[in-house]
Amino acid sequence: MAAPSHSPPHARSASPLPPRLAQIARSLSDRFLGKDEVIRLLLIAIVAGEHAVLIGPPGTAKSALVRTFARLIDARYFEYLLTRFTEPNEIFGPVDIAAFREGRYERRIEGMLPTAEVVFLDEVFKSNSAILNALLTLLNERRYTSGGAVITCPLLSCFGASNEVPTDETLAAVFDRFLLRIRSENLDAYHFQDLLQRGIVNEVHALAQEQPAPLATAREIAELHRAFATRMQFSEDFLATYKGLVFQIRAEGVSLSDRRVVKLLKLFAASAYMDGRAQADAGDFFVLKHIWNNEDQAAILESIVSPLLEAHYRERPQARRVGATGVGVEALAGEIDRVRQVLTGGGGLSDVQLFSQLKALNEIKAALGASPDPRAAELLQRVEALLEAAFRSGRFAQI
Numbered sequence: 314m315a316a317p318s319h320s321p322p323h324a325r326s327a328s329p330l331p332p333r334l335a336q337i338a339r340s341l342s343d344r345f346l347g348k349d350e351v352i353r354l355l356l357i358a359i360v361a362g363e364h365a366v367l368i369g370p371p372g373t374a375k376s377a378l379v380r381t382f383a384r385l386i387d388a389r390y391f392e393y394l395l396t397r398f399t400e401p402n403e404i405f406g407p408v409d410i411a412a413f414r415e416g417r418y419e420r421r422i423e424g425m426l427p428t429a430e431v432v433f434l435d436e437v438f439k440s441n442s443a444i445l446n447a448l449l450t451l452l453n454e455r456r457y458t459s460g461g462a463v464i465t466c467p468l469l470s471c472f473g474a475s476n477e478v479p480t481d482e483t484l485a486a487v488f489d490r491f492l493l494r495i496r497s498e499n500l501d502a503y504h505f506q507d508l509l510q511r512g513i514v515n516e517v518h519a520l521a522q523e524q525p526a527p528l529a530t531a532r533e534i535a536e537l538h539r540a541f542a543t544r545m546q547f548s549e550d551f552l553a554t555y556k557g558l559v560f561q562i563r564a565e566g567v568s569l570s571d572r573r574v575v576k577l578l579k580l581f582a583a584s585a586y587m588d589g590r591a592q593a594d595a596g597d598f599f600v601l602k603h604i605w606n607n608e609d610q611a612a613i614l615e616s617i618v619s620p621l622l623e624a625h626y627r628e629r630p631q632a633r634r635v636g637a638t639g640v641g642v643e644a645l646a647g648e649i650d651r652v653r654q655v656l657t658g659g660g661g662l663s664d665v666q667l668f669s670q671l672k673a674l675n676e677i678k679a680a681l682g683a684s685p686d687p688r689a690a691e692l693l694q695r696v697e698a699l700l701e702a703a704f705r706s707g708r709f710a711q712i
Contacts, residue, residue, distance in 0.1 A: 330537065331589050333528045334360070337385045340525060345378050353587070354495050354603060355382050359431070359470040361583035362538045363576065364452055364490055366437065366473035368608070369497030375474040378497075379433045384524055388469065388531035391429035395440040404444055405457065412460070419460040427457040430469050430531040437473035438484050445487050452490040469534055478607055492576055493603050496611060537586075544582040544591075551593055554621070555581075558601060561617050567610045577604065595625040596632055642686045645677050649695055652677075656703065674700055 334356055341352045351367070355378075358365040367375040383390050393404060402408065405427055406420040413419075422428055434440075440448075451457050455466045471490075479488050547555075555578075562569055580600045581593035601618050605611045626632060652670050678696045681689040 330529060330533055331587055334587055337382070337528050340385060340528070341378065341382060344381060345374055348374065348378060348497075350599070351378065351495055351497060352382070353584075354493055354600070355379070355472065356587060357580050357583045357600065358472070358493055359386070359534060360537065360586060361579040362469060362541070363492045363579060364471045364473070365493035365495055366475060366488075366491040367495050367497045368475050368478055371476060373497040375497045376433075376435055379472045379474065381525065382472075383431045383433060385527055386431060386529050386531060386534070387527035388430035388534075389428060389467070390431050390433075391424075391426045392433040392435070393426075394435040395437055395444070397439055397441050399440055399444060401443055401447065405447060405459075417460050419462070422457070422459060422464070427451065427459070427464055427466050430467050430535075432468060432471040434471065434473045436475055438475050438477075438479040438488070442483065445484070449486055449490065452487075467531070467535070469531060469538070488606075489570075489573075492573065492580065493600070494605055495603050496608065541579070541582070544586055545578060546591075547578065547581070547593055551581075551595070554595065555598070558598065558617065558621070562601070562604075562614065565610075565613050565617065567604075567613060568606055569604065573604065577601070595621055596629075598622065642681070642684060642688045642692060645680060645684075645689075646692055648673070648677055649692060649699070653699060656699070671700070671703060674703075 406422040406425040581597040584597040
């Protein structure tokens with residue numbers, strides 16, 4: 314259970330904010346393999362002033378990613394691991410005894426969630442109703458009531474993490490406050506070597522207690538929020554395409570309220586701002602892959618949005634974002650060679666080992682299929698040849 318923390322003051326940089334946001338993304342990508350889209354979504358959330366929750370099994374870097382992200386922004390930071398036994402005074406501050414003796418019920422909120430600018434609530438859906446009810450107004454309206462006083466909170470964004478999607482109806486309201494729902498998965502097999510290398514580097518940083526220097530400030534982001542109305546301008550073509558996507562999403566049974574439809578426009582504008590564009594374009598619709606209400610809907614949203622994205626990037630290949638297509642073809646080529654060596658080695662393989670290697674080949678095949686790199690076609694042929702030889706070999710004893 315982590316205590317509230319505050320980052321030290323840093324001078325505001327004179328350089329424009331978007332390049333420094335891109336630098337934050339690069340810094341996080343260097344530390345966290347295969348999380349490029351997750352990182353971009355975290356940045357979009359804070360630029361738009363919205364909230365996001367990361368959902369996935371333990372050990373998929375949810376907490377570490379959000380903590381490192383928060384350190385790269387000079388802001389008042391609050392973090393807590395919630396359980397059903399967590400008491401409101403642990404989150405919102407203890408009762409002010411002096412005021413209580415005078416007949417006033419107030420909390421001492423300094424250094425607690427109501428005064429934080431960036432918040433991370435780990436296992437957010439395991440909290441009790443007393444905390445969840447107070448969170449609803451704070452997350453949605455940035456207000457907290459302490460005694461008879463209503464306090465305006467400086468919250469930029471709240472990030473949550475959970476091992477599972479909440480299914481209890483009593484949690485639906487707080488889940489709805491998180492506009493973005495981001496899956497954090499274990500990495501595919503072809504990332505394994507890089508995972509070990511980066512993991513070693515991260516452990517060395519942790520042992521040395523090295524902390525990254527902030528690259529942006531809460532003040533800058535708050536000023537951006539206040540002026541964000543000027544960025545909420547969209548072309549007629551963009552809005553017409555968005556309308557069609559919304560109707561298609563709803564037709565597939567994915568609930569999307571009018572309130573969320575309007576709020577999503579802020580995320581599109583934030584994505585455009587990060588790229589230095591005056592207006593959103595079709596590439597920003599990737600955000601719609603992350604608005605599911607249960608994890609089964611993720612595949613539905615992917616099937617609706619991906620064709621539009623691919624058509625957009627076929628016409629504008631230079632606009633395809635770094636990391637949008639996953640690992641580079643060089644790494645995939647190396648992994649293909651590794652799998653070939655395992656499959657063609659002299660030692661016999663168990664059924665489990667064989668299945669693992671074939672699963673890796675299929676993951677590599679999917680990654681190559683999504684890559685715009687012209688070298689991907691040749692690598693796909695090598696993967697197909699390996700798979701064909703494996704299936705021809707009966708029990709895959711020889712390739």
